[in-house]
Amino acid sequence: MMPGNLVPLCMSALFFCLWIHPAHCASALQLSGLELAADKTDIERFVIPLHEKFSPENRNYTATVDASYTSYVVITARVAAGGHGSLKINDTEAQPGEPVKVRLKPGVNPVRIVLSPGGGGPATTYQLAVDQKDLSREYWSEPIGKGMWRIQDFGGFVSNEDMYLIEGKDRALLFDTGMGRGDLAAYVKKLTRLPVDVAITHGNRDHFLQVDQFPEATVYLSDLDVTRLPPALVNSRYKWIKDGDVIDIGAGRKFEVLAVPGHSLGCVIFLDEANRIAVTGDGISSGSMVYMFAPTCAALDQYLAGLKRAEARIRRLSGLTLLVGHHYQEKTPLHGAAGKQLITDMRIAAEKVLRGELEGKPAKTVRDGRATELRQANVGLAGLWYNPKNLVTDPAALGFLRVQTADGRAVIPRPVFSSFQTGYTATVPAGVAQVEITPTAYHADHKAITINGKEAKSGAAARADLKKGENAVEIAVTPAQGAVRTYRLVIARE
Numbered sequence: 001m002m003p004g005n006l007v008p009l010c011m012s013a014l015f016f017c018l019w020i021h022p023a024h025c026a027s028a029l030q031l032s033g034l035e036l037a038a039d040k041t042d043i044e045r046f047v048i049p050l051h052e053k054f055s056p057e058n059r060n061y062t063a064t065v066d067a068s069y070t071s072y073v074v075i076t077a078r079v080a081a082g083g084h085g086s087l088k089i090n091d092t093e094a095q096p097g098e099p100v101k102v103r104l105k106p107g108v109n110p111v112r113i114v115l116s117p118g119g120g121g122p123a124t125t126y127q128l129a130v131d132q133k134d135l136s137r138e139y140w141s142e143p144i145g146k147g148m149w150r151i152q153d154f155g156g157f158v159s160n161e162d163m164y165l166i167e168g169k170d171r172a173l174l175f176d177t178g179m180g181r182g183d184l185a186a187y188v189k190k191l192t193r194l195p196v197d198v199a200i201t202h203g204n205r206d207h208f209l210q211v212d213q214f215p216e217a218t219v220y221l222s223d224l225d226v227t228r229l230p231p232a233l234v235n236s237r238y239k240w241i242k243d244g245d246v247i248d249i250g251a252g253r254k255f256e257v258l259a260v261p262g263h264s265l266g267c268v269i270f271l272d273e274a275n276r277i278a279v280t281g282d283g284i285s286s287g288s289m290v291y292m293f294a295p296t297c298a299a300l301d302q303y304l305a306g307l308k309r310a311e312a313r314i315r316r317l318s319g320l321t322l323l324v325g326h327h328y329q330e331k332t333p334l335h336g337a338a339g340k341q342l343i344t345d346m347r348i349a350a351e352k353v354l355r356g357e358l359e360g361k362p363a364k365t366v367r368d369g370r371a372t373e374l375r376q377a378n379v380g381l382a383g384l385w386y387n388p389k390n391l392v393t394d395p396a397a398l399g400f401l402r403v404q405t406a407d408g409r410a411v412i413p414r415p416v417f418s419s420f421q422t423g424y425t426a427t428v429p430a431g432v433a434q435v436e437i438t439p440t441a442y443h444a445d446h447k448a449i450t451i452n453g454k455e456a457k458s459g460a461a462a463r464a465d466l467k468k469g470e471n472a473v474e475i476a477v478t479p480a481q482g483a484v485r486t487y488r489l490v491i492a493r494e
C-alpha cells in the first residue's frame, strides 16, 4: 500500500513544483487593464464602463451596450511592462494595449482574453460578457437641482443624447427631445406635473426627433435650422427664436437666447443668468470636440463672432454650469470657472486658427461613402473640428435662403442650407405653381442680389413661377468687393 500511495503523492508534488515554481510564478501574466469602447463615428470613440471595477485578480467582467450604437465593441487589454507571452482575444492573436474589434450579436457575447507566458506555464483567462440590448425605448434621469432633471435616452447608455427638464411656475421647459424610440412624453410626465414646452438647441435629428410627442407644446427653435427638419414636423406651434429673445417660465427662470452659429446655422445657447446655467446643446461641444467640419456648418468666422458675443454676455458671471448635449463627451466637469473657460478656450481656438497661429491636425471622416477633410485643433478645454475650406464667409455669401409656398409652407432645399454650399435641390407637389424665394445676404454692405437676372432685395421675398419638371433658380450676389457668387437651386415640381 505504501509504495502505491507514495507514487501519486510524488507525482502530484512534482506537478505542484512545475506549475508554481517561483521562477514560473514571476512569469505568470496578468492584465493590468481592460477597456471596452465603441465607435460613435469613425473619429469618435467612447469608453463603455464595465459593471465591475477592474483589478488584475478579478477574472470576470460584464458590460451592457445598446444595439443601435454597437455592432461591435473595441477591447483593449493591457499587460504590465516586463511580462512576455502571447495575448489572445477570442482565439485571435492580439497585442497588449492595442484595440481589437469584436463583433456583437444580440444577447450576451462571451469574450475570452487569454494570456500565456512566453516560457511556458499556466495561461490566465479573463472572461468578459458583453450584453447587447435594444435600449432605444428606455430613458434614464437624475435630478440636477430643484425642479431640474437631466434625461438621457437609450436608457442612459453612454453614447446617447442629453435632455434637460426645468420647471417654471406654471410650465416646464424641456430642452431637446433626443432620438430615442420610446415614450418620452410619458417619461417626462412622471417627472413633472406641469405642462411642458420644448426648446430645441439646434436642428439636428439627435436633438429634436421626438418633438412630435408633445403636440400641445410651444416649440422654440431658430428658424435658421428649419431646413434641417422634416417638413412634416414643422407646424404653427413653432416659435422662431433669435439672439436676445427671452423665454420666461416664471419662478425666477428666464432663458435668454444666445445665437452661436457654427455647428449649425441656428445653434443657440439658452442662458439662465440668475441661476448661472446655460443649456448649450452641441454649440460649443460637450467638453470634447465641436463638430464644425460638415459643409452644412457656418464658416469659422461666424462661429468666432457668436462665441465672442456669448463670452461678453457671461463675462460678469462668477461661474457657469453648462448643460451639454452629450454628457458622455464631457472630459472635465463643466461648471463654475470651467463652464466659462470652455467658451473662452473655444473662442481662442477659433481666433488662433483664423489668424493662422494654429493649424489643426489633419483628419478625415467618411460617412455614407463620402469623405470629409477636417482639422483638429485643441486649446485648453476646447476641441475644434473644423473645415479648412470654410474659414471665412465669402464676401458674396448668402446668410440664408428661404423658400416657401404662397400659403406659407416651408419648401426645404437639400442639402441643409449653409453659406458655404452653393448648389441645392427642392421638390414641390404638382399643385404648387409658384414659390416665394427670400435670399438674405450675409454681409450688409453687398452691392446687389439678382434672382434669375432680375433685381432682388436682401431679406425680401420674390415670386418665381414653376413649370412642371425642373426649374433652375440662380441667385447671384455682388459683393462690395470681389467676385460675384451664384447659388443655384433646382426646384422640381412633381
Ligand SMILES: [Zn+2]
Residues within 6 Å of the ligand: 204, 206, 207, 282, 325, 326
Ligand atoms: Zn448632438
